[in-house]
Amino acid sequence: MSLTVDLVVLTVRDDRLHVLLIERGKEPFRGKTALPGGFVRSREDSDAAALRELAEETGLDGRTLHLEQLRSYTRPDRDPRGRVVSVAYLALAPDLPLPVAGTDARRARWTPVADLGPGDLAFDHARILADGLERARAKLEYTTLATAFCPPTFTITELRRVYEVVWGVSLDARNFHRKVVNADDFLVATGTRRVPDVGRPAALYRAGGATVLYPPMLRAAAQHPVART
Amino acid sequence: MSLTVDLVVLTVRDDRLHVLLIERGKEPFRGKTALPGGFVRSREDSDAAALRELAEETGLDGRTLHLEQLRSYTRPDRDPRGRVVSVAYLALAPDLPLPVAGTDARRARWTPVADLGPGDLAFDHARILADGLERARAKLEYTTLATAFCPPTFTITELRRVYEVVWGVSLDARNFHRKVVNADDFLVATGTRRVPDVGRPAALYRAGGATVLYPPMLRAAAQHPVART
DNA sequence: CAAATAGTGTCTATCAGACACTATCGA
DNA sequence: TCGATAGTGTCTGATAGACACTATTTG
Structure with missing residues (x-):
């Protein structure tokens, strides 16, 4: 069994809500749009993995952002590679320029949430995004x-x-x-x-x-x- | 890597808030008090495992209770057996008699939350309980x-x-x-x-x-x- | 009747929403 | 001056909290 983190990174830019998405470079879903994320290493916890993946895949420094655990997704068939449990995180960021550094961040881009269609995201990431949005909306209230x-x-x-x-x-x-x-x-x-x-x-x-x-x-x-x- | 579920099952009885605890029958922490829970099987998701463990260890039917995912705990050293990620669940129940059926439920008992001391629970279950209590308290508001x-x-x-x-x-x-x-x-x-x-x-x-x-x-x-x- | 618990009414301060009005800038 | 955005004041209806009072039961 493997453990991954997936990140719902939200920002407000040009008066629209945007989510940070990447283009997958590997199978499965190679070339498809997905949430940034990756495998948790053996000696780190999911919080550390979320910070690391955020830096690697998007160039953002999670220590300066709001970053909180969202929930976990455990359906046995959610990843074609086999049993992969994902711990999802929600990050909220100001409208930052994406550093296009020498990392994988070149594949990352801000996408308006409203522009996403039903089948646009890989895995169960549409569901994860929906849960992240609802969490963000609810937390603004209180x-x-x-x-x-x-x-x-x-x-x-x-x-x-x-x-x-x-x-x-x-x-x-x-x-x-x-x-x-x-x-x-x-x-x-x-x-x-x-x-x-x-x-x-x-x-x-x-x-x-x-x-x-x-x-x-x-x-x-x-x-x-x-x-x- | 292994996946477990842990259950924070709360009820109100005799005008006190109680949590359902079990006495562990196996190592590690054999004989110590802990939250009910257990390993997620290979073909079930954590929701199904939570329902199954609730029935096996406490005799309660989760379909008739409020049961929601709380959050996950992923620290690599949280279980002495090695890497064990736990998905915690929060269940709220009316003041039901505990069926002392032929299951492991004989080890389950309602304990007043206020009676628990700092080191009374195995693993990181004190933290999980605290998170469950705060979730329950917050959700009563809204x-x-x-x-x-x-x-x-x-x-x-x-x-x-x-x-x-x-x-x-x-x-x-x-x-x-x-x-x-x-x-x-x-x-x-x-x-x-x-x-x-x-x-x-x-x-x-x-x-x-x-x-x-x-x-x-x-x-x-x-x-x-x-x-x- | 008294004791006990359930339920209503009333007052006041605060708050949400509607919206008129004033303030301060650049051109 | 005008256009645009920032910020204040004022009114009304709803709500929270304090608490007096009425209602319905058993003993």
Whole structure:
């Protein structure tokens, strides 16, 4: 039996939610699009393997990203090579340029989630991606995780775009502003401003110490997806 | 490399939160207390193994319980036998008598969670239990999962006890009543009543179709635990 | 009747959502 | 000045929490 990690790496770019995908260089599914990932080595745990694969396949440094275990996929027939259990990870990144270094990262690219069709991904990666998306959407409600999509300092409008893009809704800018500024230790004002091409400059914030968002930013009742067990 | 499942099975009994533990019959940790679980067979997935082990080791039928994957534990040194990856599951059960059938279930017993000391559990099961408890506590806020701790029909006071015992807080009975009755499709009145030894009979309810609880039952801001990644 | 538990009503502070309005920039 | 974006104020309805009060049972 083998153990792999698969990575759902999400970012917001050009007001669309993107996932990092690679083109597979080996069989099975050679040439097909898949989530980045690979085998866990004998003396590392899956967390270490996720960090290593993220660096090798995408050039990203997981220590600077939000990276959490998603869940495991264990169906005996999920990999044609035989029994391969995969531990999936969810990573959230700001809109970083992909280093096209001398690694396998040259095969990695950001793809808009909405552009993916049903059979576009290898293995059971469509399911893993769906689970990752739902986890990310749910955690925006009750945690301060939205800041993981933002650069070290960001404006409230940028933060609002994260919510809008990840949830696929539009939010009232004025109510959103009031809400996030009032939430306990969600944002810390830096005292600096960003001067845009046009319009009034926006105050810059950085993420506060809170991990739990209180009060939560609830999606409207009607927008709640049906929970999967 | 081997794959196991470990089960965090929780129930509320005598106004205390209990976890189902077994006494290990084999090495390693023979005679020591541990979570129920066992090896995943070659042609089953971990969900099937969790159901099978639940039946074999505890006599419970997982199809009638809430059973969900919790997360996986992959540290190479977590099992002295070598590399053993464990997929942990969380199960929530009403206060059922444990069938002491001809299976290994004779080693299973309900133990109050609060009675467990730091080194009482084998392997990394203390950590798995802690993760399971936090998952259960969090899900009571935003889902209708509390009904999984209740028998098919139950009173609102019984449901409130679930929240109080799992969270370790006390809740205002009157506000709780108003809140759960008003939540969308959380509870369905059966039209019947339960006559107690003393006091006014209570209306009996069964779980409604909702899986998401809206509005959520938020733990007070100050009671939110620090999130773990 | 009293004791005990179930359930309703009411008040207040807070919050969400709608939306008018003001502020500050570049051109 | 205008256009554009940032940010504040204000109103209304819903909700949470505190808690007085009523309802229905047994003994």
